[in-house]
Amino acid sequence: DIQMTQSPSSLSAFVGDRVIITCRASQDIRNDLGWYQQKPGKAPKSLIYTASSLQSGVPSRFSGSGSGTEFTLTISSLQPEDFATYYCLQHNNYPITFGGGTKVEI
């Protein structure tokens, strides 16, 4: 199985900060990676697909980059509504696997 190692597991930030979350795959997954945001009590929401493509309706302050084994999600200027938990996911091979999550707190 492909392991997805996400870091940090949590972070504290201020509104307006630039936030970077990293995900590392245990083997080459090309660009078969997505990023998801989840708020408490809600279903996850897709932010980024194929590592760097912005999902329709998602603000442009979110961006994704990387390929192979190293990926990043960047929030260029953190907004109050961005405080949530973020997950990466690889779909290069079954079983599909998620990273452990990054909780972004105020």
Place this chain on the structure above:
Amino acid sequence: QVHLVESGGGVVQPGRSLRLSCEASAFTFSMYTMHWVRQAPGRGLEWVAVISQDGNEIHYVDSVRGRFTISSDISKYTLYLQMDSLRDEDTAMYYCTTKRCDAGGTCHFFEHWGQGTLVTVSS
């Protein structure tokens, strides 16, 4: 507009069975491959199973293989997850979610989600 509604969750004793349903729009079933993803209380997301549009491709995570069965009824636009021999560790919110690939071959994984249905396995 893609709309997914899960149902069938509840409290069940270890070793018993439960069947989850995910009702989708006709549009969803014609365009998407359907997946189940779960989340134990206070934990991260775990992919569970997938069924292709024609039902010919099915995969499971190791921890449920042999106990869970994914299926779909196209005439009812409904996805199912039959869960047998339930264990404490199956306690989770279960979500159905979608995957589609566009004409250019780009695939959108887990673009749409239901609200989830909670399964609690407890004696």
